Amino acid sequence: MEQQNSYRALVRIPGLTPLIVAATLSRLAGRMFILTLVLFVLAQFSSPALAGWLTFAAIVPGLLVSPVAGVLLDRVGPTIAVRIDMIASAIFIAAIGIVGWLDWTTPPVLFFVVTLFSLAGPLGAAGTRTLLPRLVPSHDLDRANALDTAVYAVVDVVGPAMAGVIVAWLGPESAMSMIAFSYATAAICLSFVPRLPGLAPRQASFLHQMIEGIQIMSRQPTLRGLAISYSMYQITWGVLYVAVPVFVANHYDTAVGSSVTGFLWAAMGIAGGIGALSAGRLRTAGRERHVMAIGMVVTALAAWPVAAEFGLGGLAIGLMLAGVMSGPIDVALLTLRQRRTDTRQLGRVISISMSLNLAGFPLGSALAGMVITSSLSTTFVLAGIASVVAAIATVSIPSDARAVA
Incomplete structure (x- = not known):
């Protein structure tokens, strides 16, 4: 076994x-x-x-x-x-x-x-x-x-x-x-x-199946909920991609700051890989929503106060913690989406949902650009709030018994 x-x-x-x-x-x-x-x-x-x-x-x-x-x-x-x-x-x-x-x-x-x-x-x-x-x-x-x-x-x-x-x-x-x-x-x-x-049946027209894919995403409660929750979660990462370099620039000059920022993102990426491989050994069937929600709450705490209020060491720990959590969140998202989608519609669902999920990232970056001029700490708070909202949206996704519209 x-x-x-x-x-x-x-x-x-x-x-x-x-x-x-x-x-x-x-x-x-x-x-x-x-x-x-x-x-x-x-x-x-x-x-x-x-x-x-x-x-x-x-x-x-x-x-x-x-x-x-x-x-x-x-x-x-x-x-x-x-x-x-x-x-x-x-x-x-x-x-x-x-x-x-x-x-x-x-x-x-x-x-x-x-x-x-x-x-x-x-x-x-x-x-x-x-x-x-x-x-x-x-x-x-x-x-x-x-x-x-x-x-x-x-x-x-x-x-x-x-x-x-x-x-x-x-x-x-x-x-x-x-x-x-x-x-x-x-x-x-x-x-x-x-x-x-x-x-997918060839008898139906191409346009009809394209519209059907959009309707599936908008009407199926699980897929609609995942699109909303993960897009909100991606706002957190959009904010961090702007806030972290500014945070580092406040502590180092340009040359050293660029190297430090690169090292932090590399460490975060490695932590994400480790988190994903660890999550793969878990049996998430029936628990995907809870795994995602817990990971999002931890990510919120990692963004604020850990990364924002405890200096450069806190920033490093916060990013590593958020990176580790990104692995289980992504694995649970993929698994839940695949298990609750008709195989005949899987291509349309995944293609559209991946695009919707990406929408949160540029929105987060734009929001961070507007807020960061007033307060760097508030920018990290914004990142945390986005993940908390994402967690609430995730637990609002119906259970298996109510997953089909």
């Missing part, structure tokens, strides 16, 4: 190992790409404004078309959809490197290619998490989600660091080529993943 409940047992599930490898490579490439794009634009045009708009173009269009991506996942099957994303991403990013080497780079060309890259993104992001519950038995779903979440945490730490080193040594064009190669390798790994068919 112990061996069956271990992470080693996951390796024996057909197709899971190549899926995790492909997801790791593609996510690493994605995290590297955002920073490399900024450095590429600065090297070519010396324009921070253009870099900001291109970063916007690399993210937002994909969020807007998430309902379309969800229908594709359910109609053609997640395996094919994810491969389409990875092959397309490899082609588009390689094109950026090529036009850079040939001195054909212009802002319109970059906007066009980067937008195409963004439009394909939801297929890969949601596709991996659509594949997991179809490949993995229900009793192993917690650990599979934990492993998936830990990959995200590690990539968040390693990706930007690798991008910075490669750009410094070889230049942004070479970095783009390596990112494209990583996407291509991920696509090859997916050839070893079982080709799962789409489960």
Whole structure:
């Protein structure tokens, strides 16, 4: 029994190992790409404004078309959809490197290619998490989600660091080529993943199924509740991403402060990975809401008063504590969403919900930018309040008996 409940047992599930490898490579490439794009634009045009708009173009269009991506996942099957994303991403990013080497780079060309890259993104992001519950038995779903979440945490730490080193040594064009190669390798790994068919009926129109996906998210109490609660929780992280560098800048000069901030986020990412892997050994079935709510309350306390009122040491402890809690929260979220969603609708639900969940982060950053000029401590209080509200919203999600609208 112990061996069956271990992470080693996951390796024996057909197709899971190549899926995790492909997801790791593609996510690493994605995290590297955002920073490399900024450095590429600065090297070519010396324009921070253009870099900001291109970063916007690399993210937002994909969020807007998430309902379309969800229908594709359910109609053609997640395996094919994810491969389409990875092959397309490899082609588009390689094109950026090529036009850079040939001195054909212009802002319109970059906007066009980067937008195409963004439009394909939801297929890969949601596709991996659509594949997991179809490949993995229900009793192993917690650990599979934990492993998936830990990959995200590690990539968040390693990706930007690798991008910075490669750009410094070889230049942004070479970095783009390596990112494209990583996407291509991920696509090859997916050839070893079982080709799962789409489960959505082909008789219904594409538009009808897209509207149906939006209606499912808005009407199903569990999915609606998770979208609200996790978006509120992400407000906390949006606030912290603004507040932490300001806090550190009040204690150190710019050069040292940047290094300290980077170290704090790296430590937080590692703590998140450890928390996720630990959460994977828990049996959360039927307790997902409580795991999420407890983690959110602890996160609120970590933001204020721990991080805000006890100096730099308190900030470090608070971020580590919030990082550890992020693992169980994410694992419980994924597991609850997968268990309460019809498999035939899983692609649409995950694609739309992931976009909704991300909405809280920029909102938190915007709020922090307005509040922080008046009071840094109040900004941390805002982060704590957001997580408390998220916890209340989480426990308000109905139990299994009332989960279906």
